[in-house]
Amino acid sequence: MGTGAWRPAILLVEDDPGDALLVEEMVADSPTEMRFVWAHSLAQALEELRGWQPDCILLDLHLPDAQGLEALTRLQAGAKDVAVVVLTGLAEDGTGLEAVAAGAQDYLVKGRVDPELLSRAVRYAVQRKQAEVTTAALQAGQLRAQENARLERGLLPSPRLRDAAAFGVVARYRPGRAQALLGGDFYDLVQVPDGTVHAVIGDVSGHGPDEAALGVALRIAWRTLVIGGATGVEQMSLLEEVMTAERTGPEIFATLTSIELPPDGSVARIVRAGHPGLLVHRPGSVKWIDPPGGPALGMVPGLCNWPVSELPLTGSDALVVFTDGLFEGRTGPGSERMGESGLLKLAEDAADQPAEAFVDTLIARAAEAAADHGGLTDDIAVLHLHWRTTTGSST
Incomplete structure (x- = not known):
């Protein structure tokens, strides 16, 4: 997954235009070339996900149509195989940890992010998500094989x-x-x-x-x-x-x-x-x-x-x-x-x-x-x- 060949697609879900502009500028300055799409609300993000799947979603937890972990839960339902990095405020470290416990791959604190950190967070989040999906598929395959083996012994x-x-x-x-x-x-x-x-x-x-x-x-x-x-x-x-x-x-x-x-x-x-x-x-x-x-x-x-x-x-x-x-x-x-x-x-x-x-x-x-x-x-x-x-x- 070299930075020269891989161009991750990023979906930013953020209602604040100022914060969205800062993220877009960091994406432009990132050492990893990224494709960037901005959704102003959770509803718009879910509509975007019907047509394509990004590599990573940057999610603000304070949206006009979803607050806190509800936004993460609803987003994961529409993009279960996509990495999610949550964006939190300076005083919301605990919220970021709760989001990771609930299934997000990482969190970033607004105001403490630079292009290098953003690039690294996206890369690692995508890798973690791919590992999770692969592990889940392997476990499902093993369970299916075990069930088939039990049924075959009966047949x-x-x-x-x-x-x-x-x-x-x-x-x-x-x-x-x-x-x-x-x-x-x-x-x-x-x-x-x-x-x-x-x-x-x-x-x-x-x-x-x-x-x-x-x-x-x-x-x-x-x-x-x-x-x-x-x-x-x-x-x-x-x-x-x-x-x-x-x-x-x-x-x-x-x-x-x-x-x-x-x-x-x-x-x-x-x-x-x-x-x-x-x-x-x-x-x-x-x-x-x-x-x-x-x-x-x-x-x-x-x-x-x-x-x-x-x-x-x-x-x-x-x-x-x-x-x-x-x-x-x-x-x-x-x-x-x-x-x-x-x-x-x-x-x-x-x-x-x-x-x-x-x-x-x-x-x-x-x-x-x-x-x-x-x-x-x-x-x-x-x-x-x-x-x-x-x-x-x-x-």
Whole structure:
């Protein structure tokens, strides 16, 4: 911030023409070249601030339309990121300190200011304000990251398996571009005492803390229902009750796929509520399936039915379920997207890879395909599920 290149813009808020002239002369004689604008009242200053933002405001606390710290408070509301230096009288040292405590960056006593002191006060005030703004943004970012981390732990728990040696699961989550707002993608996996593995993956519409919190509520409700023995249509109906009770508006909905995998590995029972289809991954091959399903949760509350479909499995079959962020990235100009067929092609190309490599390759190639058109802007959750066989063919 060298004095040769930087020309700070100064807004003086002062009703006394004589004092204003003295400040203007000091600005002209300052070693730092400054741009100068004079406002005769607080109202005029606030009007000026609607059109531009100065680097520093010199504020007299005795104005015809605002007195004392009221002037500072009202000015800060209209220019929260602008440095403020308060101008006080010779007998108002305490007022200047109070103004600094209330948020001003510095104060100057009229009659004791020269061009050098004014220049230094403006430079330091701007630097202090920039440091305050940067620190506040950093703290806000840290708090947001901590909140997102807590929500993510609620959305993406560790699988609860009683026999991890018998069942293989690969779980992945990738936040959307820059993770500016956390989405409501969630998954869970629970093995109950009879050995059946239950899995769920879902996606609450929208992005933000409300949607993420709703995703957490649905995931916890799903786990509770599974442990309590509720499955199939009963489970979906109860989840929809939770959904409609907890959502912030009637436009919010959630898509979801819930799966039961009995320990004999011969079948998968699938219930879909508006969620995308899934992949069956066998060593060297992949196919897309769209089991019968019903509407997303919350679309027409209390009027839906979600059929339970049974999918026969062989010993080497794995199910791959995911949220739509995996295939909705833009891959061409305009609104051209990868879509289900594009995702299937990526999966076929990686079909000979084992479970973890298959999932990671799928996500990486989807991101690569969208890289030149804004990247993957939505969150992605993926589960790869399979019973392990003695030959380990799908691991």
